[in-house]
Amino acid sequence: MSDYERIRLVILGGAGVGKSCIIKRFLMNTYTDKYRSTIxxxxxxxxxxxxxxxxxxxxxxxxxxxxxxxRRLCIATAHAFLLVYAVTSAPSFDCIKQCFEEIREQRGDYQDIPIVVAGNKLDLTSTHREVRIEDVSEWVYCELPKLRFVENLMISWALLPRSWSD
Structure with missing residues (x-):
């Protein structure tokens, strides 16, 4: 039997920002625009x-x-976090700030945990954008210099080696 390592990636963000869509696109290369609330x-x-x-x-x-x-349990057991907001929703950006505060409060090792902030729904910005990239960059820089920020997650994942995204 080969050696293995198990990691838990927790996806956090407000309702309707596209967390499930990001996961399904990455894992199954599928997309639906029908919204179904996730528990x-x-x-x-x-x-x-x-x-x-x-x-x-x-x-x-x-x-x-x-x-x-x-939520507390998933934060306590995570090895990495993806914090997702919609670039078309300022309240969703406030939500990931709150998620980050919860991580900081619950995890004394939060500075050592991989955390990626992802702006989603970039395809809708030609008609509507509420979150400026400068505001996100400033927050990320001030809160945690090791934090990573990406606004076009699907393109970023497409750059992963094929063995990771198959």
């Missing part, structure tokens, strides 16, 4: 890295605060 979905994938197998659990969380105990 919590767990996706598992294994990636053969040659010298080991990487087992990834991707936790798709609820976009609202109806389940605070579940």
């Amino acid at each position: 919590e979905d767990l996706y598992n994938r294994e990636y053969d890295l040659g010298h080991m197998t990487l087992k990834v659990d991707i936790l798709d969380t609820a976009g609202d605060m109806q389940f605070p105990a579940m």
Whole structure:
């Protein structure tokens, strides 16, 4: 039996920002514009890295605060975070700021945890944009210099080696 490592990636963000769509596009290369509220979905994938197998659990969380105990548990058990906001919604950016505060409060090791901030719904900015990239960059720089920010996640994932995104 080969060696393996398991990691848990937790996706946090407000309701309707596209967390589930990002996950399904990445894992299954599918997309739907029909909205279905998520309570919590767990996706598992294994990636053969040659010298080991990487087992990834991707936790798709609820976009609202109806389940605070579940949210605390997923923050406590995460190895990495993807904080998603919609560039068309200023309140969704405020929501990821709150998510980050929860991570900071619950995890003493938050500075060592990989955290990516992702702006979604970039395709809708020709008609409507509420979150300026400068505001996000400033917040990321001030809060945690190790934090990473990407606005076009689908293009960024397309640049991953094929063995990771198959």
